Amino acid sequence: MKALKITRYGDINTSLAFGEASVPIPGTGEVLIRIHAASINPIDLMVMRGDMKAVKKLDLPVGIGRDLSGVVVSVGGGVTAYQPGDEVFARVGEDHVGTLSHFLSVDASHLARKPKNLTHEEAASIPLVSLTSYQALIQVAGLKKGERVLIHAGSGGIGSVAVQLAKAYGAYVITTTSSANVEWVRELGADQVIDYKKENYLDLLSDIDVVYDTLGGQYTLDAFKVLKRGGRVVSISGVLDPQTAREFGIGWLLRKLLRLKARSVMKAAKEKTALYRMVIMEANGSQLEELGSLCRDNIISPVIDKIYPFEQSLEALSYLETGRAKGKVIVSMGESANA
Template identity: 80%
Template sequence: MKALKITQYGDIDSSLAFQEANVPEPGASEVLIKINAASINPIDLMVMRGEMKALKKLNLPVGIGRDLSGEVVAVGSGVSQYQPGEEVFARVGEDHVGTLAQYLVVDATHLAKKPENLSHEEAASIPLVGLTSYQALIQVAGLKKGEKVLIHAGSGGIGSMAIQLAKAYGAYVITTTSSANVDWVRKLGADQVIDYKKENYLDLLSDIDVVYDTLGQQYTMDAFKVLKRGGRVVSIAGVLDPLTARELGINWFFRKLIGLKSRPVLKQAKDKNAFYRMVIMQANGDQLSELSALYRDKIISPVVDKVYPFSQSLAAFSYLNSKRAKGKVIISLNSGD
């Protein structure tokens, strides 16, 4: 089979290459999937460039890609919930990364049945961004009906899904975006849209219940300026908090460094009696099934920007890297190449 792999750390053209590989066999708790479509995400670029080496150093070459939609080919001896021929989708666990391949084995607990009303390309757009926002907004922040939530970068892959998810849970959604995307994110369900090219959200907002920090750096610190006292900041791009660092199994030395780096943010949280948590998404088939129902019932719609054939995977990564995508970038393995 053909698979796209990271062969060395670096940029897109020097790091990624197609290689031939054997079709894997599923272990007892695994399922072999014929992949029809995969989406790509900023984390794939970060890993490729070596920006995640502090957390996990790769034994190159390795596969790339974490989202998939496809068809069950075979199941392990301990798997009874899936049968060959069923259509499924998943955000695979870190031990099974490599969805840009014609076949992949996946932990059965990370799978969910694909919504019947979606194509494989649409379904592949969901898992990582869906689970990330579900775990950040619903599981960790506990977003409630009627609460005000600020979601940065509403036109991106994460933002376009998070807006819809927050609305599905009855929140009042505020988002930031560029001038060209104001009307588009409003159609996704945003109640208030701030054009960051013309307005400063810090001048317009106050008493926000939940800030979903998707950008990090100064945005993490500034979240507390618009947050109500006792509010919640959940970040997917800010500094690690001590609890998340422990859950990741980071050794004591790096946790010490993380503690020093996170001190300014944690002080801001303490001064405002607020909650801060860095969310590292975990693959979870049960939660993905919950999300699947929202798509099946058309409460949330997939947001796909462009679909590339497998042979043009490097072009797809270049487009993702341009940061111009409105929604998700998909690679189709159904194109016959």
């Protein structure tokens, strides 16, 4: 089979290469999937560049890609929930990364049944973004019906699903986007859309219950300027908070350095008696099954910008890197795809 692998840290053109690989044999608790479609995400680019080396250094070469939709080929020992022929989708665990390939063995506990009303390309767009937003907004922030939530970058891969998810849980959703996407994001369900090219959300908002920080940097600190006292800031791009660092087993020396980096954010949280957490998404098949039911009921709809054939995976990653994608970028393993 063919697989795209990271051969060295660096940029897209120098770090990635297609190669032949053996079809894996599923071990105990694993399922072998024939991949029909995969989606790519910013974390794939971050790992390729070496941005995550401080947390986990790769033993190169390694696969790339974390989202998939496909069909079960065979199952390993102890697996009873799935059988050959089942259509499934997943955000695979970090020990099974490599969805830009024709076959992959996956931990069975990370799988969920593909919603029948979705194509494989649509299903592949859902796992990482929906799990990330579910774990941030529902699991960590405890978003409640009627609360006001600010979601940055509502037209992006994460934001477009987060807007729909927050609405599904009854929140009043405020989001930011560019002029070209204002009406489109409103159609996704946002109650208030702020055109960042014309307006400054800091001038318009106050007493927000939950801020979902998808951008990091100054946006993380600015979240506390619009947050109500006792509110919650959950971030997927900001600084790592001490609790999350401990939970993920980061060594004490690195935790000490991270604590210094997070000092200004933690101070801002303390001044507002607010919660701040950096959310590192974990693969979770049972949560994905719940999110899949929202897709089956058309409460959450896939948002896809472009679909590329497997052979054009580098072009797909280059497009993702531009930051202009309106929704998700998909790689199809079929013979043809629209790029």
